[in-house]
Amino acid sequence: MKLQNGRKIANIQDIARAAGTSIATVSRVLSNADYPVSPLLKEKVLAAAKELNYTPNLLGRMLKSNNNTAIGVVVPNLQNPFFNQVLIGIESEARRRDYELVIYSSHRDPAQERQNIMGMLQKRILGLILFSEDLSSETVEYYVASGGCVALLEANFELETVIRADTDFVEAGRIAARHLIDRGHRRIAFLTSPLTKHSRRKLLEGLKTTCRDMGVPFDEQRDVIVAPSETELDSGLYEFEQGKYLAREFLERRDGHTAIAAVNDITAYGVLQELASQKIAVPEQLSLISFDNLPFSAMLSPALTTVELPSTAMGSTACHLLIDCMEDPDGAVVSRDLVFSYPCRLRVRQSVASI
C-alpha cells in the first residue's frame, strides 16, 4: 500500500496483470515452488517482476504458512561482553541459514522476559534462544506449548523438548586450579561475586576439589573472598569495581597466597588495576587467572591467562540446532541429543608465573 515513486509496491496481482497471466502462476514462479510452468510464461513473469521492482510481502506468505524465518534471542543485557560473544556466534549461524535475528534484552526481569517471549509469539517467531541463568520455566513452557522451539543457554531449570547448552563450570575451575598448581602455586585465593549463581558455586567446587585432589590446602574461610552484594547494574563497570574491591580485601587478608583466581575476566581487570596501583607486579609478585577469555583479555599488559568459556561456539551451535529443529517437519530431530556442552580451554598468557 505504500508509495514508491508514486505507485504502490507491486504485488502479485500487478505482476499477473503485467505478464498477462494469473496470480497463481506468478506465485508459482516467484516462490519457485517446483511446479511446472511453461518457460515462456516464466520468462514473462520474471520480466514483469523485475520491471515493477517486485518485492514480495513476506507477511502475506507468513500469514498463510504460519512460519517466520526469524529467531528471537533473549539475553540479560547487551553491555556484558560475554553475551556479546555469544551473539556473534548466533549471528553467524543465523546469517548462514538466512534467518533474521530479533534481539531482546530482558535485564534479568522476569516480567520483561515474559513480555519479550509473548511478543515473539505474537509475531509467530517460533525459535527462541534464551540466556537466562536465573529465571523460571513457566513462560518457556507456554512458548513450547504454542509450537515454539527453544534453546536454553545456561538455564538453571529443567525442561523437556528443548535444546540446552551448559558450560561445565566445575571443569573450568579444575583447569584453573590444575594450571596454578602445575606452576608451583600452593596457596590460591578465589575472588568472587556472591555465590548466588550456580556457575560461581561450580567454579568454586572445581577449584576446591582439584586443590584437595592434588594435595594443596584450600580453606573456604581463608581462601575465598566474596564481594558483599551485587547490584545488577550490568554495566560491566560494576564487576570491574568489584574486582578492585576484592583485590583490596585480598591484600589485607593475604596469607601466603601466591595466586588469585578471579571469578571472571572483568573482575580480573579490576584486580589487575588495583594491584598495579599498589605496585604489585603481576605475575612476578602475584599470579592471576580468571574465567571467560573475553577478546580484551589478550590486550592487557600482562595479557591475562584465563580459562576460556565457550561463548561464540555455544551460540553458533545452539542456533544451528535450533534451526534444525524449526525446520524439522515432524520433530524427529528432537530425538537427537539436544544437550551439548563445549570443553573449556586454558589460554595461557602472561599473568601466571612459575614458582
Added chain:
Amino acid sequence: MKLQNGRKIANIQDIARAAGTSIATVSRVLSNADYPVSPLLKEKVLAAAKELNYTPNLLGRMLKSNNNTAIGVVVPNLQNPFFNQVLIGIESEARRRDYELVIYSSHRDPAQERQNIMGMLQKRILGLILFSEDLSSETVEYYVASGGCVALLEANFELETVIRADTDFVEAGRIAARHLIDRGHRRIAFLTSPLTKHSRRKLLEGLKTTCRDMGVPFDEQRDVIVAPSETELDSGLYEFEQGKYLAREFLERRDGHTAIAAVNDITAYGVLQELASQKIAVPEQLSLISFDNLPFSAMLSPALTTVELPSTAMGSTACHLLIDCMEDPDGAVVSRDLVFSYPCRLRVRQSVASI
C-alpha cells in the same frame, strides 16, 4: 494453526464464538480501538480471550495495516565494541517505545547489505538504522522510495529525507591535540590505520590544524605513522595487532616525540602492550591518548585518556528520531532538523602526563 495443548492457537473467531459475538466486536475490544463497545460484551470478550489464552497474530494485523513495529539495524559487524555501544543505545530506546530490533551484520559487503535491506522490505520493516561508513546510497534510496524511514550513522554519502548522525571527528582531533599541548607536549605522533576513511582523515585534520594554531610543529612526514594495509577482519584483534606494529614503527622513528595519539582505543591497546613489553612506562616516558572511550579503556593500567566519541547516545537519539518519523502519519516530522551530532568529550585518565 499450531497446536497448543492439542488445540490450535485461538484466533478472534474462536473468541467471538466463545463470547457469543462477532469477530468485529472482538477485534474492537482486543485491539482497543477507541470504538464504542458495550461494557457487557467487552467483559465477555476479555474473559473469553483470557480463557482461551488468546495470543494475537500480529502477522494478520500487519498484513492489513502494512506496518511493522520492528526496526532493522545494519552494522558492519558485531565484534567491534564500538558498534556494540551504539547498539546498546538503540536497544534501550527501542525497548522504551516497544519496538523490536532486527539486527543484521553486513560485514561491509555491499551485496550483503543490499540483501539485508531487501529482507527488511520484504517483511515490511519500515525503519532502518544503517551504520555504513563506506557504502553507497543506491539501496537506501530504494528503501526510502518504498516507504521506509532511515537513520544514517556516519554515512559518507548524501541523501534527503533521512535522519543523519555524524560525529565531528575534526573536533575530536582538536580536543586531543589541545589536551596534549595543554599538558606541555610539543611533539606529537599520530598512529593510524590507512587514511582511507573519512573519519581518520578528519581526526588528522583536527590534530594538525590545532597543532599549527597553537604553534606546535606538526609534520605529516615525521609525525604521522600509517599502518601498511588494512584487512577488514573486524575481529578487533586486527586493530590491536596493528597498534603493536605502529608502536614498533614509532619507536624506530621516534624523533623527540613525547606523546602519541592513536586512531582509536583498540589501536591504543596494542600500542600500550608493545610499550609495556619494551619497558617504556606510560605516561612517565611517553603519553598516549586515543579516540572512542570503549568501556575497557577505563580498566587498563594505566587507564586510558581518550576522547569519547558519542556512541550510545548517538544510537539512542537516532532510534528515537527514527521512531518519531515512522509514527508520523504525514511526514511532518521530516521538516524538523534531522541531522544531529553529539559533542565529543575528553575523558581524562592516566595515560597522559604533564611535562
Added chain:
DNA sequence: GTGAAAGCGCTAACAG
C-alpha cells in the same frame, strides 16, 4: 452498539 463482508498479499487445493 453490533455484525456481515470485503479485503491486506500470498499459497494451495481443485478444476480445467
Added chain:
DNA sequence: CTGTTAGCGCTTTCAC
C-alpha cells in the same frame, strides 16, 4: 500447464 477460488487472522467500512 494454467486459472479460479478459498482461505491465513486481522481491521474496517458499511449497513442495520
